[in-house]
Amino acid sequence: MAGLFKEFQTFIARGNVLDLAVGVIIGGAFGGITKSLTDDVIMPVVGWIFGGFDFSSYFFRLGPIPASYRGSPDSYAALKAAGVPLLGYGEFITVVINFVILAFIVFMLVRSVNRLVALAEHEKKQGTAPPAADPADVVLLREIRDELRSRSTPPTASEPR
Template structure:
């Protein structure tokens, strides 16, 4: 069983998948920053201070020991107050749409590049390598033998 597992892990697909997951996680943090730090503030500026993360509904009481702002989603959440954070959900959905669109563009670009390579191979844009002189000589001999000539002629 250990040998099978080692063979499974040593295959290229598993390693490619691991690299893809790591790069995907890093790409996700970049997209989150793009959404939170660039796109959402611009949307907020355009709509006059509109901030999705500040939209939530309190589902339970605020603890008596809580000293923070009653309008801070992150502070209330950290204090353990049950919240219905629909604004945060909107931010996550926007983040997903941006990430999905970027991945779509990336896949489209790669597919186009692969199609171009296949098309070049089909049309014969790649010039074949020249035959070595020995092969050319052997072909000449073969062609003469097929023509019915003998070596004495």
């Protein structure tokens, strides 16, 4: 059990889990923005173009309206709140449009990031200049080191003593 806990702790400590958590939180907020974009901006324009076409009002009633219901028989939201079984295909169309918009935006973000990464890699390949020359003091220190090494090595059989 201790090994499992240690493995879980290692898993949580990795950055991937934190990145995923941040992504889920931002994704939830982004979903709300997309829903508002669809419901408050795009769908009214679509409705205006098609002469008042409102997807949310399209539904099939699958059961009877209760006798105690006093709202409009054409209000999807009121009927749904009253517990009337409904097939709300207009709401489904709105959700599909939300998904398509969200998928397109995510596609554009991923596409942009991929282009930036490719551009950075291209610039990195293009910018591989030879390293700068060593400073004079480093060169001098290397010469001194090499000279000291040559003096401290014992002479070989071919060298005079």
